[in-house]
Structures are given as structure tokens and as C-alpha cells.
Amino acid sequence: MNETSGNHLNEKQSVLKNIFNRDFVVSAIIPIIIFAAFDNFKMTLLGIILSGVWCLGVVLINYIIERKINALAVIAGAFSAIGLIGTVISRDPTFYLVAPIVQDFLGAFVFFGSLFFERSLIQIIVEQSYLKNVPEAFKQTSRYKSAWRILTCVWGIMNISQAVVRIALLASVSMSSYYAISMVYGSIATPILLVVSMTFPKWYWNRGKTTNSLSKKLAVENKD
Template sequence: MEKPIKPDKKYSIVKNIFNKDFIISAIIPLLIYGVATKCSTELIGLILSGIWCIAVVIVNYFMSKTINFLATIGAVFNGIGLIGTIISKSPTFYLATPIVEDFLFAFILIMSIFLSHPIIQVVAEQSFLNNVPKSIKDNPKYKSSWNIITAAWAAINILQATVRIIILNYFSIKVYYTISNIYSGISIPLFIAASIIFSKWYLTH
């Protein structure tokens, strides 16, 4: 009988969502945005919070010497949004960047299904499943489970892009930015936890 897949450490969904990284990457940018907005303009607030988010990814890379795929993609789009915002002097450019990111990431996810290792499988194994036995990785159901999970992530990204569009068009910039930032901080660890649970369930049924 195969050994069950276990994360390297006991996985707690709550602890892995509301942790130090959540405060640094989600709460602090909101505080920077809020303070800067009161002192100057929303544009300055968005630019400063965007710089903070990029700096966090860069510092984490130099500290850990590893590349986090999801964080790197977020930093790249943050940079694009930041440059576009500075050039256009319009907050809308920066706020629309996550929507473009969601659609593009969904496309990348779908394409990765045709590779030997779907992106979500790589991310999960990099962060939480380092000890998966080779015999389980060679199991066709293991690869199939991550294909299903990756397709689900793509669908979720398309859905959240649609929701972002609705919020951006019908609510204030402050409401949109707050919801978008907090959701991003919570959703990724939650989705990864659900992915690991589903993969373990799929292999045993």
C-alpha cells in the first residue's frame, strides 16, 4: 500500500492564511494606500503600495534563494501596472492590471495541462509536498488529479476577473482595492490547501 501524501509540516489552513506573509503582502499595502490617500492622492497611494509589493517579493527571493512562481507572476504584473500608472497618471491602469493578470494566468494554467507537470502541481510540490514518493508521482491518477485542479484554478481565475470588473465599475476605487488585496492574500493559500486535499482524496477513490 502506498504511503499517503503528507505535507512536510502539519498543514493548518487558518495559520497558513492569516500569517506573517498575509500581513506583509495584504494588510501593509492597504495601510500604505490608506495613509498616502489621506495625505495626497489615490494615485500616490497606489504607486507606493505597488512598490511595497514588488519589494517584498525581491526581499523574499534574496532571503530564501528560491523563486516562488505565483509571487513572481504577481510582482511582474505589479511592475507593469506600476509603470503604466506612472506614465498614464491614471489609477485605473494599476487597478485593471489584476484583471488582465487573472485572464492571462487562466490561459497559462490551461496550457500547462499539456505539459508533464501542470503549474499548480509544481507550486504545491515546491511549497508543501516535497516528500511525495516517486511511485505516487508515477501514478497516472496523480497527474490526472493535478490536471483537474489546474483546470479548476483556471475557471476560478476567470470568475474572479469577472467579479473584479463588476466591482471596479460599480464601486469606489478604495472598495475595489481593499477587496482585491485581501482576497488575493486569502485565496491563494486557501486554493493550495483545497488542491492538496483534493489530490489526496482523488488518489484514494
């Protein structure tokens, strides 16, 4: 019992470390500090531009260091660049703040749209970075495919709910509060879902094996 509790505690600590780590500070906290500092001196536009440049720089530096193309990072970087360019051209900070809402809705569209393909977007992301040695025969089973379809729906729903939360915040709180909450929320929600995307499939597949074993056992008992 104590060993099981210790394992659960270690798993929770591991998840927290994966979320609240150096990347969280660099990609979420520092941009908030940059924006808040300039917004406090009534230089909101400059704060938005500098924090946007910082976020875009983090994505580019991570790519240079890791030399890997992460689909989620590419999407985030692309929208950060679009939002930044649009803000500079329009000279309106709201443009940059609205960009993540558009990103959320388009992200949901992409995730739900990927259900019509052989491999969904989240399946591609996790297979490239985590599940590299899965037997090809198992990849063709319905149990393997259904796990990714469930996760894809979860990602799509998460993006829609995130957009709704951001819209509500944008309409009800100050610009600086919206920016801070939006950044922190996005930086926490995405890593949590990535952890779930890495752990859920194995649980789902093992659950399927257990269910099949029980069904076979019951079938044998009924025959007897």
C-alpha cells in the same frame, strides 16, 4: 468522536493560521493602509505608486530570504512591476487597478494551457515545495496525473471568477473600496487554494485506493 472533532478543529485553525498570518498583514493589509491614507488626502496616484512599491518589495525580500523561485510569486511580482511602471508612465491610477484583472485572465490562460504539457503549473509548484519524495513509479500512474489536472482546472476557474469579481467591483464601488476588497480577496483566495492543492491530491489518491479495494472485493464476491 471527540478526537475526530478535535482533529477537524485543529485542521481548520491551522488553515486559518496559514492564511491570516504575518505575510497576510504585510502583503495585503499594509498596502491597503498606504493607499487609503494617501487616497484620503486626494493623492491617489502617489498612494497607488507607494503601495505598488511596497508589494513589489515584499516579493523581492521574500525571494532574498528564502532563495527559492515560486512561480506564483514570480507572476505576481512581474505584474506588480508592470502595473507600477505603467502607472508611473501614464500617471493614471486606473492602470494599476486594472493590471490584476489582466493578470487573472492571463493566469487562467496559463493554467488551462499547462494542461497540454506533461506537468501542469500547479503540479510543478506543489512538487517543488511540498511533495518532494513521491516515488517515480507512482508519478506515472493515471490517478496521480488526474489529481493535478483537476486542481489545474480549479485554479483556472478561480482566476476567471476573480477577474469577473474585480470587474464588477471596479464598475460599482469607489477606487479605495475596490483596491481594499481586491487585495484582501486575492490574499485569501490564493492561500486557500494552495492549501487545497496540498491536501486534495492525497485525499484523491487514498479515495482511489479505497475504490479499487471495494471493486476487487465485489468482483471476488460476484465470482463466489
